[in-house]
């Protein structure tokens with residue numbers, strides 16, 4: 534374990550020898566939701582502390598107790614097996630994470646190695662962009678990154694800083710990087726703002742014009758506006774209205790007409806198709822024998838292992854590590870397992 538300068542939380546390194554599988558925990562590893570998209574989560578850290586963050590990331594996190602980083606070779610060998618399992622073609626590796634993927638120290642090598650796996654057709658990544666540099670963009674482009682989903686939530690510099698809740702965030706710098714991606718790389722750019730009504734209502738049309746002006750969206754849509762949603766452990770900014778989906782889509786339609794751009798996106802826009810899904814190893818409410826192996830992502834949690842899967846145990850603060858426990862599964866969806874010791 535190591536302490537990071539920015540989050541002051543221990544980092545847990547996950548490699549083949551750690552005995553920690555890459556399936557089961559939302560905070561690291563691989564997520565297969567039964568489509569051609571494999572979510573790749575090499576690190577959980579983030580430098581920002583956005584006031585709306587659904588995963589409570591960054592230095593100002595209230596709930597996190599550790600961060601994770603996955604060994605590159607371990608990650609690649611597991612992805613290779615999963616790609617084969619899913620049919621070996623038309624796969625999109627989507628590096629998304631519960632933080633910012635650019636905190637992964639081997640991000641260029643990761644993209645490079647993903648691009649060498651037969652069957653991976655698209656490599657995409659989600660970021661808020663503060664760690665981008667022109668040099669890094671060149672490297673990611675040369676390594677085969679197909680698309681960058683870049684979150685820009687406001688163009689107004691002071692509002693943008695407030696939303697990111699970090700003095701490190703400078704939207705003018707992120708804009709420079711966005712423009713470099715669009716104009717000087719082979720990476721397609723998708724601008725993905727989170728709409729927090731009414732806080733950044735007036736920013737949305739500006740962001741749409743900006744994305745179109747800089748040439749975002751050559752292969753895929755230029756924009757992916759996301760509706761702010763409340764999450765159990767996510768941050769809840771004061772003053773945000775709960776938009777209904779009806780209101781959200783009605784507004785998107787108005788902007789679509791005004792800017793002549795597609796904003797209401799569907800799985801077809803990203804060529805998402807159904808593919809075989811890894812078997813779900815447990816049933817909900819089933820009791821299984823497991824062994825605790827590491828601290829869980831959030832306070833009071835532990836990671837336990839059973840049947841080559843990670844189960845996140847809640848209310849497990851008092852349970853020691855390397856301890857045998859009987860676990861009752863509370864959540865089993867998409868191979869993400871939450872349970873409780875009984």
Ligand code: SF4
Pocket residue numbers: 579580581582583585586587588589590591631632633661
């Ligand atoms: S929203 Fe993204 S960039 Fe912002 S704190 Fe959360 S993980 Fe980090």
